[in-house]
Amino acid sequence: MYRIRFHGRxxxxxxxxxxxxGDAFFAEGxxxxxxxxYGAERRGxxxxxxxxxxxxxxxxxxxIARPDLVVVADDTLVTVPAAAVLQGVGAxxxxxxxxxxxxxTWTARLKxxxxxxxxxxxxxxxxxxxxxxxxxxxAGAAAALVGVIGRAALERAVAAELAAHGAPVVARNTAxxxxxxxxxxxxxxxxxxxxxxxxxxxxxxxxxDLAAEDAAxxxxxxxxxxxxxxxxxxxxxxxxxxxxxxHCHKCSWICSTLCPDSAIxxxxxxxxxxxxxxxxxxxxxxxxxxxxAIRAIPERGAAGAVP
Amino acid sequence: xxxxxxxxxxxxxxxxxxxxVDYVPAFPITPQTEIIETLARWFDGGExxxxxxxxxxxxxxxxxxxxxxxxxxxxxxATSSQGLLYxxxxxxxxxxxxxxxxxxxxxxGLATPITLEPxxxxxxxxxxxxxxxxxxxxCQEVHDSVLIAYRLAEDARVRLxxxxxxxxxxLSFTREPVEVADPAAxxxxxxxxxxxxxxxxxxxxxxxxxxVLGGSQYSYFRYETHLAALQALPAYAEIAxxxxxxxxxxxxxxxxxxxxxxxxxxxxxGSFATKARDAVDRLREAGARVGLVRPRLLRPFxxxxxxxxxxxxxxxxxxxxxxxxGKGGVLHAELASVLYGEPGAPLLASFIGGLGGRxxxxxxxxxxxxxxxxxxxxxxxxEPRLLYTAGELREMRKxxxxxxxxxxxxxxxxx
Numbered sequence: 001m002y003r004i005r006f007h008g009r010x011x012x013x014x015x016x017x018x019x020x021x022g023d024a025f026f027a028e029g030x031x032x033x034x035x036x037x038y039g040a041e042r043r044g045x046x047x048x049x050x051x052x053x054x055x056x057x058x059x060x061x062x063x064i065a066r067p068d069l070v071v072v073a074d075d076t077l078v079t080v081p082a083a084a085v086l087q088g089v090g091a092x093x094x095x096x097x098x099x100x101x102x103x104x105t106w107t108a109r110l111k112x113x114x115x116x117x118x119x120x121x122x123x124x125x126x127x128x129x130x131x132x133x134x135x136x137x138x139a140g141a142a143a144a145l146v147g148v149i150g151r152a153a154l155e156r157a158v159a160a161e162l163a164a165h166g167a168p169v170v171a172r173n174t175a176x177x178x179x180x181x182x183x184x185x186x187x188x189x190x191x192x193x194x195x196x197x198x199x200x201x202x203x204x205x206x207x208x209d210l211a212a213e214d215a216a217x218x219x220x221x222x223x224x225x226x227x228x229x230x231x232x233x234x235x236x237x238x239x240x241x242x243x244x245x246x247h248c249h250k251c252s253w254i255c256s257t258l259c260p261d262s263a264i265x266x267x268x269x270x271x272x273x274x275x276x277x278x279x280x281x282x283x284x285x286x287x288x289x290x291x292x293a294i295r296a297i298p299e300r301g302a303a304g305a306v307p
Numbered sequence: 308x309x310x311x312x313x314x315x316x317x318x319x320x321x322x323x324x325x326x327x328v329d330y331v332p333a334f335p336i337t338p339q340t341e342i343i344e345t346l347a348r349w350f351d352g353g354e355x356x357x358x359x360x361x362x363x364x365x366x367x368x369x370x371x372x373x374x375x376x377x378x379x380x381x382x383x384x385a386t387s388s389q390g391l392l393y394x395x396x397x398x399x400x401x402x403x404x405x406x407x408x409x410x411x412x413x414x415x416g417l418a419t420p421i422t423l424e425p426x427x428x429x430x431x432x433x434x435x436x437x438x439x440x441x442x443x444x445x446c447q448e449v450h451d452s453v454l455i456a457y458r459l460a461e462d463a464r465v466r467l468x469x470x471x472x473x474x475x476x477x478l479s480f481t482r483e484p485v486e487v488a489d490p491a492a493x494x495x496x497x498x499x500x501x502x503x504x505x506x507x508x509x510x511x512x513x514x515x516x517x518x519v520l521g522g523s524q525y526s527y528f529r530y531e532t533h534l535a536a537l538q539a540l541p542a543y544a545e546i547a548x549x550x551x552x553x554x555x556x557x558x559x560x561x562x563x564x565x566x567x568x569x570x571x572x573x574x575x576x577g578s579f580a581t582k583a584r585d586a587v588d589r590l591r592e593a594g595a596r597v598g599l600v601r602p603r604l605l606r607p608f609x610x611x612x613x614x615x616x617x618x619x620x621x622x623x624x625x626x627x628x629x630x631x632x633g634k635g636g637v638l639h640a641e642l643a644s645v646l647y648g649e650p651g652a653p654l655l656a657s658f659i660g661g662l663g664g665r666x667x668x669x670x671x672x673x674x675x676x677x678x679x680x681x682x683x684x685x686x687x688x689x690e691p692r693l694l695y696t697a698g699e700l701r702e703m704r705k706x707x708x709x710x711x712x713x714x715x716x717x718x719x720x721x722x
Contacts, residue, residue: 019312022482026312034312035481038423041337059585061477061578062666196585197669200593205674206697217707220420224713 013135322453424664
């Protein structure tokens, strides 16, 4: 059975990747199971999706503990513990990272005995354009690496999955998927199907007996105050709102009131200030500003652009 | 017949569409929302005729479902977890109205702590309500069970609402190949509902669900509901046979997988049972005679079928994805009650696992059989076992250490 996980951030198209790859496997005659794990259910938050494919009916279920292939759409996730990108990655696993650092760098960094490949990170979008998804790219890369999915099946899967979004979206994503598929042509079939856990020779199970503990410790309480400040939800941002103070009319309430995360404060001089540690990049402020003084720029490489 | 990849939620929606439901009272909750989104799109696009109405709560939603069902139309609704609990007053009230409808429950663990992933404490809270319960293990079963559930609910011997249960995430958001029934074949299996005497009309008022005092009449009505639920056992067997004839897929009240010659058997419900099926295959490859017995019907409880499949076995590993605080696994207690005192009753070993969607490792299934075998050899049932590893406790201790530091700092910061 092939066991494949896609890791990315909400909005990057990891569920789409799993659906495209699932469709393509299914079209090639495989039994398929694909599913997203939504995590925090927010744009920019870590998410993963997974695909199982086999020639026989699939009884395995739930998260993939021993992946044959892990595709990472966003290399900043590798160091986020909650993303669990490396969970179960072993010697037979192929790890494909979309990154501008090369495979040798990642191999040295991770010190894992898995095979590491990289694809160039997707280019930042033009100013004013939303970050395009990379789901089709990830699916195309995975389709090449398993080596049992034809170009035509991949193309049909992209079209089937994205048809509702219109022809231009299908065309753009088809090009993306096929480019990734072709870029990895030299590695066709590098990922092989893994086996089942043998019931005859297996690792011991380390179950323990839970002891009753004091209710003060055994109730799920958080005692520290203002803990939401400590969660750097700004890391979830894909697009960054930037205030052009020359155009801001200092109305002093619209963006700050409508920000769903209370991440816009107003100075004594009525100028709004965005708290980038906690702004999730929903862009509500961009939409509601009556003087069009807030624009959106891609987060990747945006650090220097902050006024 | 073509198969396509569908989530469990989409499969449930397809079941309702093919049943030609007239009315869908709805209220969204993760992980069920995709069901009503899908149905709303179909009503909007004209693929379904009838009405979908957003209610202000699950309590109103279930009330609306039963009230509409009392007029003799076909009704579908869906909820999950806290939503099912919010509706619980009406979940217990409406079966006594003796009107048929189908509710899809997408299982999700209950608060506290609040979570999103599945276990069965939500649907088991409705165990004693009079709703019948069908528990699914695959997306195909979800699709098929909705159609079967309408035949069962509307059967003249039964006339009770039915819950079709599917696990959140592992079915609700998981796509699998599903053969969607041909609409004409679905109609032939499940003709439009004609009410059959259920026809409340404003012009002909009826006071349904009247009050009684003193307990005697109450006993009569309550026991009649119990007897109707029991009559659902033979009714279900007939309907499942008719379904198999029409569609080639058999869904007996109890799935018995490689259990005929088994010495040891897993018993569990829900989608993780497919993992037990996998474990059975691996254990057989390693030479162990192991099987799986999975009740699809939980209410009515298929006691005779379970006895038939389990008496004479050496041991049963009962896996409960639920926990009755102060007692243990619900399925374990239910199973014990139908096996106790019977000749050839097997030893029961109780395991609690999968709470809040906690995964089962393949090795854990193998270990459960080892534990059950050792217990059968010694003749003593083991203590109930929570599937929880030293590694999990280590992670918990890390979180608790952080909490302790927080408490200390918080306390120290106060005057």
